[in-house]
Amino acid sequence: MGIKEFMISFIFTSILLSILFIPTLLTKSFAGIRPSSFSGHPQASPFPVSFAYLISASKGDLESLKRTLCALYHPANYYLLHLDLEASHEERLSLLKFVSAHPIFSQVGNVWIVEKSNLVTYRGPTMLANTLHAMAMLLKTCKWDWFINLSASDYPLVTQDDLIHAFSSLPRDLSFIQHSSHLGWKMNKRAKPIIIDPGLYNLKKSELMWVTKHRTVPTAFKLYTGSAWMVLSRSFAEFCVVGWDNLPRTLLLYYTNFISSPEGYFQTVICNSKDFKNTTVNHDLHYIAWDSPPKQHPISLGLKDYRRLILSFAPFARKFKKDDPVLDKIDREILRRNDGQFTYGGWCSERGESNATCTGFGRHENSGVLRPGAGSRRLKALIVKLLSMRNFKRKQCR
Template sequence: MNPSIGFVLLTHQNPSQILFLCQQLTRLFDAAPIVIHHDFSKCDVNTSLFPKNVSFVEDWETTRWGGWGVVGGQLKATRQLYSRHNPDWFVVLSASDFPVKSASYILEDLYGGGFDAYLYHRPIGPCRLPLPPEGFGEENFAHPAWERLAFERYVAIGFGFYKLATRLKWRKKAVYLRQRFFIERFTPFDGSIGSFAGDFWLTGNRATAEAMLEDSALNRKLIDHFRRRPNPDEGFPHTLLCNVPGLKISADNKRFTDWAGQVNHPRTLTRDDFPRLRSSSAHFARKFAFDPEALLELSLSLTPEQVG
């Protein structure tokens, strides 16, 4: 019998926090399979300390913020999870994520939700709104001007001169060809494929995993394109999945994050946030600093009857 749920972890630091998260997921989800893509070039991990339901990707990729390695690592870990365990559902997490609902609540919500995937996404088209110098704030991916950032990253044809612009303190660091004529001829977006982008963190079912792992012309085309683009994690899964006919994708990714006053990363959550986490509709929250006592308190407070 296939397991109900499995987990894909993408990690590169804090071995103690990785181990703690795996122990809690193992306890809460009845030893559900967990596959970890860890970048061992960033720090070592003693894999022998982990529960038996945890495995590591052996041919791991080097990762960096904004690089393809995060996406490649997620694909490798997802492939390993499904080749060995084939769960009904999978959840992609980082080491700083943590469940804020009970396993029974999460599974009941997933099986009864009517969707194949939970991934915040939005269609991306030409946008000329000015980018706010202070960042996108609490709206983050939903900010109207974020569409311009995504369009320049994933659709427009850019020519960058970042080092020169930084040295000379120029505000503009690239120029972009935005005309449909060039886009349709030199990118996958030839009119038959739509562009989508948003937050990276994903929950999906078996149909979603199969769509991501299929060796299809669409997947090969998108992988080749996004490998050469900045921050592909915020564009590749969304574009791929949203172009699969019949796949039902919710824009609610079941994650709690607080972007108020932030720029590149969500605010670090603390005990003071626990009441908001428990009353939200989210299944998981991010980011947490490693505080075992506080996280264990949160974990032990999760009850089957808890509702969002």
């Protein structure tokens, strides 16, 4: 590819990604359930904090997506589901029917589906574009405290009551984002090569296009890398989408042609921002198992990993194969969740009830009752460790 063709493609893809910063255009992107009075007036929510989830899936992930949604569901939170363009029309229609016909989703009105799906190319910036798109929609639609991006192959290791209880005493500006400026092999393999993602202008996935000439490492900002999975504060999400500083847009243009940009964009933005670099907690709140040396994909988790999952104290883990037996064990022993039901919580239980049945509202649906358990204690222990003097400042944006 010549330099002329490259510049044309660069400008084109940059303009497409920049459109994401106009949230007024996003109101037509929802399908399924509209907000009810419960989620339409979040300031009246009886729960101390709330989370906005993006759960992404592709072709063949429908059942995993449904299971993950039910395991994560809580009336205090908001859920945006994205099936990319590779998924079939039948899968998309089935998901819409599942959400629309569910009595609790209809009553609360806090589950949405992205109607105009994006094509997400593996290792390309389209995954980053999809995340920013979701953040913009959720910022415009509802009030929440933290944004969490997950895939259909992720699964919770704590109940939502545990998560809400553990986060209720935290400063709202903290973001949990694993990061490092030590790029190592990624310097030559990711930072210097230039790629173009055809998914930005094609309707079908194809391999990334590589430019023969490499670029030098930038001097206007410092590069960071880390996990693509994170928990971001609302204030930082607003900074990335409608920020008063030009830094997010400048870095977006740079990362348009960066390999695996979701593993570097948010890290580089937050650590080069004087307003947010001191709000970073260097952890992605996930348990992920990797080969040694790490390969492109993490190891699929199974029953043999169950003890390590618990001892990690993390609230999420990935990745799991569809209907792996370890998921049944997590449901049974951690989430107290039966097949097709929600994770146990105070919002769906009667007073004194301790069984694993959660199909709808109990008598305390408007009182904000939480019933945290061992998962909350584990997560609080992890957070205390991460925020200790030994870890928080010393591991922050270095």
